[in-house]
Amino acid sequence: MSVTDDAIPPIVSVEGLVQIYRLEGQDVAALSGVNLSVQPGEIVALVGPSGAGKSTLLSVLAGLMTPSAGRVRIAGHELSGNDVGRLDDVRGSDLAVLLQDVSKNLLPYLTVRQNIELGWPKRLAGTIDADAVLDIVGIPSELRPQPVHGISAATRQLTAIAATIATNPSVLLADEPTSSLAGVEVQAVTDAILRANKELGTTVIAVTHDLDVATALDARVITIRDGRIRMDARGGSTQVLIRDDGSIPLTDDIFGQFPAGTPVTLRPGDDADTFVVRRATGGDA
Numbered sequence: 001m002s003v004t005d006d007a008i009p010p011i012v013s014v015e016g017l018v019q020i021y022r023l024e025g026q027d028v029a030a031l032s033g034v035n036l037s038v039q040p041g042e043i044v045a046l047v048g049p050s051g052a053g054k055s056t057l058l059s060v061l062a063g064l065m066t067p068s069a070g071r072v073r074i075a076g077h078e079l080s081g082n083d084v085g086r087l088d089d090v091r092g093s094d095l096a097v098l099l100q101d102v103s104k105n106l107l108p109y110l111t112v113r114q115n116i117e118l119g120w121p122k123r124l125a126g127t128i129d130a131d132a133v134l135d136i137v138g139i140p141s142e143l144r145p146q147p148v149h150g151i152s153a154a155t156r157q158l159t160a161i162a163a164t165i166a167t168n169p170s171v172l173l174a175d176e177p178t179s180s181l182a183g184v185e186v187q188a189v190t191d192a193i194l195r196a197n198k199e200l201g202t203t204v205i206a207v208t209h210d211l212d213v214a215t216a217l218d219a220r221v222i223t224i225r226d227g228r229i230r231m232d233a234r235g236g237s238t239q240v241l242i243r244d245d246g247s248i249p250l251t252d253d254i255f256g257q258f259p260a261g262t263p264v265t266l267r268p269g270d271d272a273d274t275f276v277v278r279r280a281t282g283g284d285a
């Protein structure tokens with residue numbers, strides 16, 4: 001970790017997070033001791049197989065469920081154990097949540113622009129230009145007076161992103177933001193998230209099944225499996241342990257992050273018996 005990383009306190013900090021669902025007398029451990037620290041301005045992609053615990057982690061971060069154990073701090077607010085009133089304050093200012101079903105973020109009979117203005121708390125009313133927010137997500141002017149029920153799925157997704165970033169939250173949590181989209185629509189959404197990150201400094205934590213989305217976002221990729229963080233690939237790289245025979249074990253997690261055909265480079269890791277694997281870029285020899 002660099003000196004700068006040490007100097008800036010994390011915007012999201014999770015310690016020993018455990019989430020147990022009680023189901024007909026049976027306990028399901030969805031999260032089994034998750035520790036996570038996210039710096040301001042980072043884009044984090046949460047990846048992993050179905051049932052890994054990704055949505056549960058996002059829900060706990062969003063304050064939508066109280067964890068069975070552990071601590072969660074977001075933008076200086078202690079979320080665990082908060083009462084609903086204080087959580088609403090946090091969600092209305094420092095934290096924004098983009099649900100998987102974005103229709104829940106929007107009112108269908110209001111226009112695109114009205115949906116943006118609607119979410120503004122009193123302190124922000126009139127102080128932000130809705131068009132500036134719509135510019136960031138890339139919705140053209142002619143679509144802004146249209147009711148949301150008549151626009152395409154991709155524009156609806158962009159409207160929902162605009163509505164969530166309109167209050168200038170420190171942290172945006174997004175559950176599968178591109179899941180119902182394809183091709184250029186996916187790119188429109190990743191571009192919108194990247195612009196929010198660059199222009200507003202929004203820290204983004206997004207659950208995604210799509211590693212191409214993680215790559216397009218140039219995200220720190222965190223792989224979750226069986227309720228634990230298995231891999232944390234900062235800056236598109238990951239540290240792997242070399243076996244005694246000098247080979248590198250290609251586990252499912254590594255394959256998940258670097259699917260067959262992905263060009264990678266290797267360099268020695270922090271410890272003598274580790275290597276850092278990272279996606280090769282155009283500049284790599």
Ligand SMILES: Nc1ncnc2c1ncn2[C@@H]1O[C@H](COP(=O)(O)OP(=O)(O)OP(=O)(O)O)[C@@H](O)[C@H]1O
Nearest residue numbers: 021023028029030049050051052053054055056057
């Ligand atoms: N409300 C619930 N009640 C009981 N068990 C649940 C509940 N929600 C999730 N689980 C269980 O917790 C574990 C983690 O689920 P979670 O939805 O967080 O995983 P996920 O990685 O988001 O999966 P997916 O990619 O399929 O959405 C799974 O075993 C799941 O069956």
